Amino acid sequence: MFKGKGKVFALVATFACGIAPQAFAQSQGCVELKSVVETEQEVVNAAGQKTLQRAPANKVVPGSVVIITVTANNICKKPSDNVVINNPVPDHMTYVASTATGQNSDITFSIDGAKFAAPDQLTVSDAGAARKARPDEYRVIRWTFRGALAPGASAVASFRATLN
């Protein structure tokens, strides 16, 4: 049915949304995805200047903020189109409003994982009526990148969340 490299991608497309696709996708795809969680702290250097320094998050205190950064890297020789990164707001965490960033992307949010919309268009049903969703209610964030991801290039998505 398919010839050459096309065969590999067809397999991925069929199974990707069924059973755990990690084993297929990561070793055979064109885009590798890497996720990092960090905390940010104010550090005062020897000269008394304050800078913000990031470090990997390991043990996190309730009430503190973590920064999640996802990087999509094109490891093939062909461009990848329609790159869309989805990242849930982690369990027990609350999205910090207006902290989602991603160059060259349109960012939308979701409460239920099915309906995604921009902040001023995302609604929830509350006591039978629809109202605008609050940022602390967002559970999934989506970055839809414009244009193609060139071979060897990276697309970066990031946001902050508070540990409840």
Add this chain to the structure above:
Amino acid sequence: MKSLRNCALAIAALVGGFGSNRAHALGVPAGTAINNTAQVTYSVGTVNATATSNTVSVTVAEILDVVVTLQTPSVPVSAGDTNQDLVYRVTNTGNGPETFRLVMNSVLAGDQFDPTPSATSIYFDTDNSGDLSPGDTPYVVGSNDPALSADGFVTVLVVNDIPGTVVDGNRGFSRLTADARTGTGTPGTAFAGQGVGGTDAVVGTTGADSEATGEYLVAGVTINAVKSQVVVDQFGGNRPVPGARINYTIVVTATGTGTANTTVFSDNIPANTTYVPGSLQLNTTTLSDVADADAGDFATTPAARVRVALGNLNTAAGSKTITFAVTIN
């Protein structure tokens, strides 16, 4: 596009649900592991593909926080009373189990006397009676320091004796302090690896210690009764002759900071006189002579006397005026 729509549902299943635990008052339980995985969809030429990221994991650190609250308002006492208790609640307001050390102190500024700690000065209210009773366990520091789960609390009694030299209106303070055994200090101070399950323990906004101060109030009450009489004879004069009437007035007043409960006034009819039936009054309201639902009665056994129930008397209740009359035999 069809493959992407199916993927949306898979995202929900794959990366672990949407339930938020924000209902927990204190924050996420210490030691909880939180995992997060990202997913990307893309296309190469006409073929759609997807990939997932590595799973990142963070562990929730333990927050050390405690609050001590006073459960008893001002406790009324008398000079020389012993084993008088103040009731406190010690609550673990952090997010993990913690053991606390308790200390009491009765030498405080701002009061008129220092309560004297009893031989055993801290007890747990083991039988939940709300005060010191035989079923309560003594606290021995370092031996039975209370271990409380997140949100858990224990009721603690602080016990003092009252010096004999105090006077009505004197206040004496006594304080209970609780601190977290893992550590206390400036909020944010971390004790690496000493939290539940090996996570870090971090001092919370309370500094992991707390105190509350209760007071004993020396509440004395004195009841004064002032009696006066007016003689009215049957001829319009005021000579105490047989047949003349004596009108008695007694004013009862409470002074001091305490309350005399269930006060009853009683006065014998003087020898050689006869009670005038129906003359008994309390604050100008006539009381029936028979013992019934009203406050007063006249009885002849074991001796002739009037009696009036005055209720709980204190300064706020004001004075009570009793009147009755007799005739000279």
